[in-house]
Amino acid sequence: MKGFLAKIDPRSGLRYVLLLQLAIAGILVVSDVASLYPSPFQKQVDLPSGPISPGDQRREYRTDRPNPKLLRMDEPPDLPMPENFPGRLEFTEQVVERIGRVLLVSGQIEVGDAQRFVSFLSDMQEKPDLVALHSPGGVVSEALSLGRKIREAELSSGVLAGAVCMSSCPYVLAGGEERIVSLRGIVGMHQHYYEQLRYIPVLFAVEDIQKGQGETMQHLIDMDVDLSLMLFSLNTPPQQIYALIEEELIETRIATAIID
Template sequence: MTDRPRNTGLRRGLRLILLLQIAIAGMMLVIDIPAQLPPGLFDRERLPTGPISPGDQTRRYDPQRSPSDFMDRTSPADIALPDQFADRLQFELRETEGMGNLLLLTGAIAPGDADRMAEELDSLIEPPDGIALHSPGGTVSEARAIGRIIRDRGFPTLVLAGASCMSSCPYVFAAGAERTASRQGAIGMHQHYYDQSRFIPAVFAVSDIQRGQGETLEYLIDMGIDPAVMIYSLKTPPERIYVLVEDELLETGLATNVID
């Protein structure tokens, strides 16, 4: 007789814990729903479309699409580029007029891509004359790792006409010994997740976010880039992108050369 109240209380306690866990899981999923839906679905503010210009540089951002409408194009692309991005980086050697033999990196930046790039470079008979970029971004830590490979080997980086380098991709671009940006390309920045699980709301990952931002600032300083460039990233929500104009690229040192 004496065990029944104790067992009843234990069952009630376990039931309450289970209900609490279900409630927490439901709250986390509800909070994270906007991150799983198409960009801009809950963004009611009307944003401009078409090519950017100084003071008019924020656009909605879909990482699945090449944002060719951001660019003021007056001539054909320097090299042929895909309309859709692959789920991870693709590597292809391209011979170009006046710029030599470039290793073109296209697609999203995924975990393991830094090791894959090092293997790709080691497999080449001769090193490329530069690294051309066309990427919607991806994993920030992986972008930094790729950047350190580029800096260690002394390659220049390029964002050519028709190409875009978005989200974490500018950190790869920042690593070039020389950094050439076309006025007919696009380099854009916004806030990052810093490798946290998308099913964990940011309110529970403040420490991870701050550490990631600190590591990125340190990386930019190591690359000789004005860390003030992070202002454009921190002020722009993930579902939008801020496309830098020529003065911003040169003043922050993100680009060392801007071409047509």
């Protein structure tokens, strides 16, 4: 055996190790790219498109614009909402009847948005009565940070009529000391991706996902939101969204008050 090992050229051995690593990387790349496209063997689910009702709460998930068919808009929205979601969060001040000074936070949640929120808030002449959310979600860690910033500022959060708060956005909503949700708005959950290095061994990828889930659960505990909220997330595929009804909003405490 010792003689056999002595015959191995170290340079050849290193080359074989590098080739093996490249092969593993290639497999991970192919599997990752394949996950972006629907499998021809995967059963396609035809989802309804109208307003949600109890037991009929799954709809197609979109990040480009809200789905107006999800919303019960028999009356005008509480404040004007953008037709398309901005590529990152935008902040605008508005006054809403019965609520007061509102800071509308709309768009996709990207890295750095929590600090941008803090900067905008510090430049406001008066503290807003409500942080109103209108977002399809985005980077989970940034949503958690933004939720903590809202809590540190002792602000209330809400989803008003005509607005949606989906994917990671409910973790921002959780930050409000009071959380107001309109029955003509949508709070939606689904499985989401936690940030991780691409093309790393599966063992470490799973470890990162579990760490991300743990941080999310701790955030909900800190914000006094029931962990049962996570069930709606874990049980809904990423391409779908599960819209919570009034009973679920109240029982999970993601909403502390419901308005029409």
